[in-house]
Amino acid sequence: xxxxxxxxxxxxxxxxxxxxxxxxxxxxxxxxxxxxxxxxxxxxxxxxxxxxxxxxxxxxxxxxxxxxxxxxxxxxxxxxxxxxxxxxxxxxxxxxxxxxxxxxxxxxxxxxxxxxxxxxxxxxxxxxxxxxxxxxxxxxxxxxxxxxxxxxxxxxxxxxxxxxxxxxxxxxxxxxxxxxxxxxxxxxxxxxxxxxxxxxxxxxxxxxxxxxxxxxxxxxxxxxxxxxxxxxxxxxxxxxxxxxxxxxxxxxxxxxxxxxxxxxxxxxxxxxxxxxxxxxxxxxxxxxxxxxxxxxxxxxxxx
Amino acid sequence: xxxxxxxxxxxxxxxxxxxxxxxxxxxxxxxxxxxxxxxxxxxxxxxxxxxxxxxxxxxxxxxxxxxxxxxxxxxxxxxxxxxxxxxxxxxxxxxxxxxxxxxxxxxxxxxxxxxxxxxxxxxxxxxxxxxxxxxxxxxxxxxxxxxxxxxxxxxxxxxxxxxxxxxxxxxxxxxxxxxxxxxxxxxxxxxxxxxxxxxxxxxxxxxxxxxxxxxxxxxxxxxxxxxxxxxxxxxxxxxxxxxxxxxxxxxxxxxxxxxxxxxxxxxxxxxxxxxxxxxxxxxxxxxxxxxxxxxxxxxxxxxxxxxxxxxxxxxxxxxxxxxxxxxxxxxxxxxxxxxxxxxxxxxxxxxxxxxxxxxxxxxxxxxxxxxxxxxxxxxxxxxxxxxxxxxxxxxxxxxxxxxxxxxxxxxxxxxxxxxxxxxxxxxxxxxxxxxxxxxxxxx
Numbered sequence: 001x002x003x004x005x006x007x008x009x010x011x012x013x014x015x016x017x018x019x020x021x022x023x024x025x026x027x028x029x030x031x032x033x034x035x036x037x038x039x040x041x042x043x044x045x046x047x048x049x050x051x052x053x054x055x056x057x058x059x060x061x062x063x064x065x066x067x068x069x070x071x072x073x074x075x076x077x078x079x080x081x082x083x084x085x086x087x088x089x090x091x092x093x094x095x096x097x098x099x100x101x102x103x104x105x106x107x108x109x110x111x112x113x114x115x116x117x118x119x120x121x122x123x124x125x126x127x128x129x130x131x132x133x134x135x136x137x138x139x140x141x142x143x144x145x146x147x148x149x150x151x152x153x154x155x156x157x158x159x160x161x162x163x164x165x166x167x168x169x170x171x172x173x174x175x176x177x178x179x180x181x182x183x184x185x186x187x188x189x190x191x192x193x194x195x196x197x198x199x200x201x202x203x204x205x206x207x208x209x210x211x212x213x214x215x216x217x218x219x220x221x222x223x224x225x226x227x228x229x230x231x232x233x234x235x236x237x238x239x240x241x242x243x244x245x246x247x248x249x250x251x252x253x254x255x256x257x258x259x260x261x262x263x264x265x266x267x268x269x270x271x272x273x274x275x276x277x278x279x280x281x282x283x284x285x286x287x288x289x290x291x292x293x294x295x296x297x298x299x300x301x302x303x
Numbered sequence: 304x305x306x307x308x309x310x311x312x313x314x315x316x317x318x319x320x321x322x323x324x325x326x327x328x329x330x331x332x333x334x335x336x337x338x339x340x341x342x343x344x345x346x347x348x349x350x351x352x353x354x355x356x357x358x359x360x361x362x363x364x365x366x367x368x369x370x371x372x373x374x375x376x377x378x379x380x381x382x383x384x385x386x387x388x389x390x391x392x393x394x395x396x397x398x399x400x401x402x403x404x405x406x407x408x409x410x411x412x413x414x415x416x417x418x419x420x421x422x423x424x425x426x427x428x429x430x431x432x433x434x435x436x437x438x439x440x441x442x443x444x445x446x447x448x449x450x451x452x453x454x455x456x457x458x459x460x461x462x463x464x465x466x467x468x469x470x471x472x473x474x475x476x477x478x479x480x481x482x483x484x485x486x487x488x489x490x491x492x493x494x495x496x497x498x499x500x501x502x503x504x505x506x507x508x509x510x511x512x513x514x515x516x517x518x519x520x521x522x523x524x525x526x527x528x529x530x531x532x533x534x535x536x537x538x539x540x541x542x543x544x545x546x547x548x549x550x551x552x553x554x555x556x557x558x559x560x561x562x563x564x565x566x567x568x569x570x571x572x573x574x575x576x577x578x579x580x581x582x583x584x585x586x587x588x589x590x591x592x593x594x595x596x597x598x599x600x601x602x603x604x605x606x607x608x609x610x611x612x613x614x615x616x617x618x619x620x621x622x623x624x625x626x627x628x629x630x631x632x633x634x635x636x637x638x639x640x641x642x643x644x645x646x647x648x649x650x651x652x653x654x655x656x657x658x659x660x661x662x663x664x665x666x667x668x669x670x671x672x673x674x675x676x677x678x679x680x681x682x683x684x685x686x687x688x689x690x691x692x693x694x695x696x697x698x699x700x701x702x703x704x705x706x707x708x709x710x711x712x713x714x715x716x717x718x719x720x721x722x723x724x725x726x727x728x729x730x731x732x733x734x735x736x737x738x739x740x741x742x743x744x745x746x
Contacts, residue, residue, distance in 0.1 A: 060591040063565035146394055153398030237394055240352060240402065242381045249383075256383035258354045258618065265588065 092250035115178020136172030181216030357652025427633035454658035458579035458616030501555035504712035507705035512613030522698025546722025583672035
């Protein structure tokens with residue numbers, strides 16, 4: 001005991017033994033994490049700040065004025081972006097909203113019911129199914145894009161909204177999360193109690209288990225939404241009609257216009273800034289669902 | 304497919320390449336047996352993958368005019384340019400769903416052809432060969448009797464310099480590369496904080512163009528085998544020249560197309576640029592404050608009195624083997640790139656520099672680009688330069704060579720070390736990749 005206490009005071013006591021070793025030590029410890037976090041925050045936020053500021057610059061200001069000096073062209077940039085090819089940017093935005101919104105919703109629904117089933121029911125092959133899903137989690141979606149394209153081509157579904165939506169619906173990671181969450185959040189006692197009261201399995205799932213799983217499903221939805229919103233490879237391979245492009249692909253075509261045409265930097269930067277806003281809004285709106293805790297007291301009040 | 308050794312070689316290796324390229328794909332089958340699915344033109348609806356801005360407006364002209372008469376309707380699907388598009392075309396081709404027409408950069412043609420993705424349209428485009436410079440046309444035939452594409456735009460290389468600053472520092476426009484080096488040194492003496500230009504290891508196309516001007520032929524065929532000449536004497540000469548300039552500090556070693564580079568051009572820290580005919584567009588956005596201060600001259604030559612240039616960029620219109628209306632598609636491709644009305648629209652809407660020689664001196668190019676209003680004969684001189692384009696020789700793995708160039712030369716430029724060693728690296732990785740893909744490579 002005593003040796004431990006002595007060792008603990010040694011670093012701080014180096015110069016003035018016995019006096020006020022506590023506070024300086026604690027302050028030093030707090031300083032390092034704080035600094036690390038500040039550096040981390042700067043590392044993440046500086047590029048965002050760059051995009052926000054660069055979006056306000058006109059074409060002539062973009063590369064000629066000081067990097068973090070706001071420009072004067074934001075309204076013009078937005079107007080120009082909206083006017084580009086009769087507002088195709090907003091078509092892309094709408095497409096992204098459709099792919100991400102509907103895709104995440106469908107995939108959350110599938111994840112919820114599969115995760116619940118894997119967590120609650122005991123059936124032959126359950127662990128095998130789960131094992132296969134785990135393997136799916138490890139598989140980067142990029143690798144799957146080409147085979148998925150070839151499969152959908154056989155069904156004549158390429159270059160359609162369905163070609164982007166269908167592969168998104170089954171998300172191994174979403175199912176994995178839903179299973180973990182269902183196992184923790186839905187006590188088997190509650191399910192048992194539901195059965196005793198004469199509720200059917202579907203009713204137990206929709207009325208009892210689903211509300212308990214909401215915070216977990218919100219997480220799944222958010223993950224999926226962000227993943228689809230930022231997805232590039234799958235729509236890139238699937239779609240050739242630029243009226244169906246999501247925002248990521250659209251901005252890429254603005255950037256890669258061929259060697260003899262300069263990239264439309266101001267449009268791309270403004271477009272990128274506007275494209276993050278829905279994500280930020282979504283996080284702010286949905287954040288409060290995370291704090292919901294349906295777990296507490298569930299077991300005690302139900303029997 | 305043609306019956307030349309070259310053609311057989313390409314067909315023989317088609318499967319190998321497509322498997323390598325589609326390593327992620329599940330299907331093992333390589334190429335479809337297209338090529339014979341020729342159909343007469345008639346009512347046809349064609350799709351066209353292109354990245355040229357405003358191409359939809361040019362195609363509208365076709366759909367309202369000749370296309371309507373021949374009942375051939377073309378629909379544009381705008382794509383992003385670059386190597387990724389080649390992969391996308393090959394993936395679609397594997398599923399038999401490639402569009403009827405694709406835009407392809409010249410250096411991508413061998414890759415597409417060796418995967419059997421492009422149809423031989425020599426029968427349909429007979430007689431338009433004379434409308435293009437030999438060096439440009441030859442890129443679409445891959446040295447065989449077949450024709451795999453119709454040239455659309457070209458990027459003859461030129462030398463751009465700040466006229467005002469050249470005068471201020473008493474510099475002459477270099478006619479040879481030796482003079483170019485002297486000019487760079489002279490500028491360093493007079494204004495040590497400035498540089499004539501930079502060597503950018505980011506732009507493989509630029510280096511390829513410079514090597515092409517020097518007479519390099521990076522990919523050739525020898526019987527049934529490919530021969531890679533990336534480290535041939537001509538390219539060595541080019542690499543040593545630029546490596547020497549970087550090493551002695553006569554020019555900058557920072558990459559192009561960065562904000563810092565834009566700034567250097569805009570503020571006159573770099574006062575010249577080895578580029579191509581499309582440079583005015585780039586300068587307009589990169590260096591907006593330098594309007595009408597630039598001038599264009601032919602690329603410096605290796606020997607006094609010679610006249611030769613390379614090309615940087617440029618693309619063609621090709622018909623795929625997946626198309627059910629290859630003849631109709633070829634008709635459109637020929638119209639798009641030779642009809643005066645189409646070419647005028649391409650220049651106006653797409654801002655391209657046409658490959659067709661008559662178009663280079665047409666009304667659309669009577670006026671210089673706005674950024675070069677001080678040089679009224681800009682396009683007249685450009686057309687003269689374009690005619691001197693040296694032939695180029697592309698192979699089926701240009702993308703690998705280009706990636707290797709970026710890696711090896713970026714390091715060499717940064718360390719100001721031996722460019723010759725970097726060139727050897729590039730040669731070796733290109734040969735290794737060809738062999739890995741199942742091609743036979745001649746030593």
